[in-house]
Amino acid sequence: MPELPEVETVRRTLQRLVPGKTIRRVDVFLPRIVRRPAEPESFARALEGRTFTGVERRGKFLRFELDGLVLVSHLRMEGRYGLFPEDEPLEKHTHVVFAFTDGTQLRYRDVRQFGTMDLFSPGEEFIEGPLHKLGLEPLSDEFTFEAFRNKLAGSETKIKPLLLNQERIVGIGNIYADEALFRAGIHPERSANALKLPELKRLYEAVKSTLTEAVEAGGSSVKSYVNGQGEQGSFQYSLKVYGRKAEPCSVCGTGIEKTVVGGRGTHYCPRCQPRKK
Structure with missing residues (x-):
């Protein structure tokens, strides 16, 4: 999608x-x-x-x-x-x-x-359409760290499906959730309310930078996506974990693993993104 x-x-x-x-x-x-x-x-x-x-x-x-x-x-x-x-x-x-x-x-x-x-x-x-319940726009001026933190505050939900919840933050899907969590060094199954302040700040910056860079690259053509002129994006060549199961991590060399979190296929590096209690 x-x-x-x-x-x-x-x-x-x-x-x-x-x-x-x-x-x-x-x-x-x-x-x-x-x-x-x-x-x-x-x-x-x-x-x-x-x-x-x-x-x-x-x-x-x-x-x-x-x-x-x-x-x-x-x-x-x-x-x-x-x-x-x-x-x-x-x-x-x-x-x-x-x-x-x-x-x-x-x-x-x-x-x-x-x-x-x-x-x-x-x-x-x-007011009544498909847009009325949507959450924060991550590339807008309203997407401050405090606004991001408030959207996650108190939730016991695992961080990966929470990032995918369009009523919290809009636009993030499977690809960019995996990539942002990797950049932030956060395991996708960590509970949102267990994240420390420095981790939240890293994740906030990772969401912004990942999406910004992907937009500049024209998106990721991992399947059939093309823009309105039939052109493919190029951010797929910058993906660090998504779609790279068993390939070596670009940071530490550990094999990328794939699991299912919240019903979605999820890629992560077990060493760079350790699962903490």
Whole structure:
């Protein structure tokens, strides 16, 4: 699933491509992608004649801003957007097409068919939509150490699944949780309330640095992820533990181990990230 760096990279790409484009027609080929309004015909009619004004992000969600509406989209496992000439044949698994008046099309393709789209009046998406319970944005000014510490305070939950909890901190998924915990030297099964102040500070800095560097690298293309122009990211070449089971740790040479924490495959170095009581 695309995490914050991948979604942010897609957002930046689309921000260069779609603002100012006016929708002539919308075709929905897989109705279940559209959740609000429930009828694809109503979704299409509401968007026809609207002009994109910007593309923002909240956690792992994209927010397409139009004149008078907001389209909230979640890519889920393998959703992707791309801008194409209207005369280029549709790829298989293309489920929604936004045809523009300038002869181009924004196409949404999703092999796994798990992605979602919801339409709202501006501001409404933060009140009752999929965004209203989301937590701290880790690359925003609001993500201070005190705010981070408060989100973890008192929890007996293991730190790995707590980092994945989108109601605490948004955008962190399996890849970047593993990488941040490695950088901080914290075992993924440690309880959050057992972490000492220096450990929390290391983890806070590790979350910020890992996500920042991943965004700068265009994300991690470990599976099918590409940005809005079909380009892969490169942060996968900088991963220290994720996907490196049995390979030597880049710091100490110990073999990277893989376990399951909170139902998720988890990579860590047993020497650099000792499990403490």
